[in-house]
Amino acid sequence: MQDIFNEITQDFRYDHELNGCLNCGICTATCPSAHFYDYSPREIVQLLWTENVEQVYNAMQEKIWACAQCMTCAARCPFRNSPGGLVMIMREVAIKHGFESAKQVLRPFGRVMLKLITTGNQLSPDMIQPDAFPDWGPNIQKVEGDLQTLRNAIPVKTLQTVETAWEVSLKTSVEMYTIWEMTGVLSSLETMDENLYDVIEDFIDEKREDYEDWLEEQEED
Amino acid sequence: MADQNTPDQGGIAGHGSFFQPTDLSPQEAQAATEWVRKEVDKRRYQNEERVDDIREHMWELEKDGEIIVHRIKDEHEPIDVETLYGWNKRIPTKQLWHHKSCGQCGNIPGYPASLLWLMNNLGMQPGKDYLDETDQTSCTAWNYHGSGIGNVESLAAVFLRNFHQAYVSGKQHGYDDGHFFPLVHCGTSFGNYKEIRKYLIESAELREKVTKILDKLGRTVDGKLVIPEEVVHYSEWVHVMRNRIASELQTIDMSNIRVTMHVACHYYKMIHEDAVYDPNVLGGNRTAIGTAMAQALGAQVIDYSTWYDCCGFGFRHIISEREFTRSFTIDRKIKVAQEEAQADVMLGNDTGCITTMDKNQWIGKAHNQPYQVPIMAEVQLAALACGADPFKIVQLQWHASPVEELVEKMGISWADAKANFEAYLKEVEKGNIEYLYNPELAYGGTN
Ligand code: SF4
Ligand code: SF4
DSSP states (O other): OHHHHHHHHHHHTTHHHSSSOOOOOOHHHHHHHHSOOOOOOHHHHHHHHTHHHHHHHHHHTTGGGGGOOHHHHHHHHHTTTHHHHHHHHHHHHHHHOOHHHHHHHGGGHHHHHHHHHHHHSSOTTTOOOOOTTTGTTTTTSSSOOHHHHHHHHHSSSSOOOOSSSSOHHHHHHHHHEEEHHTTHHHHHHHHHHHHHHHHHHHHHHHHHHHHHHHHHHHHOO | OTOOOOOTTTTTTTSTTTOOOOOOOOHHHHHHHHIIIIISOOOTTTTTTOOOHHHHHOOOOOOSEEEEEEOOOGGGOOOEEEBBBBBBEEEEOEEEEEOOOOOHHOOOTTTEEEEEHHHTTTTBTTTEEEEOSOOOOOOOOHHHHSSSSSHHHHHHHHHHHHHHHHHHGGGGOOOOOOOOEEOOOOHHHHHHHHHOOOOOOOHHHHHHHHHHHHTTTTOOBBBBBBESSSSOOOHHHHHHHHHHIIIIIOOOTTTTTEEEEEEOOOHTTGGGGSSSSOOOOOGGSSTTTTHHHHHHHHHHEEEOOTTTSSSSOTTHHHHHHHHHHOOOOIIIIIHHHHHTTOOOOEEEEEHHHHHHHHHTTTGGEEEHHHEOOOEHHHHHHHHTTTOOOTTTTTTTOOOOOOOHHHHHTTOOOOOHHHHHHHHHHHHHHHTOOOOOOOGGGOOSSSS
């Protein structure tokens, strides 16, 4: 527990994000998550500031996932703290240590993570379909039509795609995978969700092979 | 009520069990709120003591031979603006490398299309004055803020990779390095990149780690990292071009349109010293972008009490905790814009906000909250006011909110535009596709 706490406080961003705390509550007053969850940025800051190791550990189980990362708190705090930034450090540490609670929270986000890690993009056109978002209503779009045709009607060439938000060159994707590997993002993912990791690994391997093939073709030409 | 606030009862939701009510009288509460309004809401425009300006350290690093700064030169025809702390920020107006937003492109493609359309109509030449190419990744900060997967190192490597590409992108079009300057479309990318740049400048350790990665990718110049002089958001470009847009391109009278603005949190709340403020725009109490553009078009800009609130997007929440997202957006934004401001439109400048406020209106009816306000980006409204086609260019067909009413109020026939567009879709099916620029420019020489 102490180790987890130390890991948070030793992060090079920690001293940027926490400069003291008046306990004034301005951060909480303005925090969207505090409206709807049992969550308060002031409480998070106070726990860290008073070095309440046990309660910090407890907050990492669930509370930190309520934060919407809007940084309204950071813009308002008279002490120039960033409660949202501190939450981000705590989330990273929770993930690195494979907290069960983090796994639970992130499970419904899996499909988006798959898209993000493999393509770099988030909600691609093929994901924003009425069946996935029934609460968005029957008129998500105002014109009926085949998705690819509707995308082709956007007068920007790079956007005429369906599976990604814009067309990304193979070389670019492969560079991004190298970054994931070298910075430990893929191993974090493996800790969090092994099945998702396997799917992503296969996808990445396939893209890399495609790129190798393309390079060979270029040499032959 | 009182019982709920005792420590044993768990306190008021969201405030922790040790929360104690202040028991202020209404007058005292009013006085306290006034203090907050004066000292905190108003972001101490011009009164701010000078905090560290990271750009100064950047110049020092460059002098020491550690990094290369991608400079804004005269040929970028920059226009100066003032930021929250009264600092100068130079906004390049041409030779721009469009750094797209995955949310906008996937979800609200009218942003980039409207932006390119405005650039073309201001006489910019694709391939020389701007470039839109496939060699770029998303900033990936959505994943980071949403799931915590990703870390500072990965974000820094992605930032440096993309901005290196922006730096060298002129080469394949016959220009020098640095010809195109990156123009960031996404609010989250903008905030994230500024934050990451700050960390990179401050931490030698982080620089050392990412240099290894960038070297491996072949994305250093003479072994050095390339860092841009400014991180520039597309709304800042619209902001400095607003008077030209209004005087040279505007065709529609906007004086009967009531506009409310929602500026993306990650535009002005992350690294807030860098956001553009103007004492003549809402008294300098609000960041100027978007609002100043609507004013330049002659629309009525209505301030509202929850201006400062976020939209409720929450990165992860919009997907997996939708009750939070839609409750917040209806209660704090859509309802207020409708009831308090009687807005004809709510403008935004980031995908997350627009998606949140646009898509979460329909469900309100199920909860007896039938609030509906059209939502779009300020650049889309600007294009509409300049006569752009609501479907082919502004791409309003992807919006769920009642944008038809606004378009009609501006004197444009929604039905005619829709019929035209449906006819165009038939042409698209046959392969007769229109582009804002030569599509070949999108491919930068690599697959
Ligand atoms: S960043 Fe998190 S803690 Fe801060 S105001 Fe937003 S939701 Fe609340
Ligand atoms: S606004 Fe700042 S000083 Fe006030 S309680 Fe929050 S973190 Fe502490």
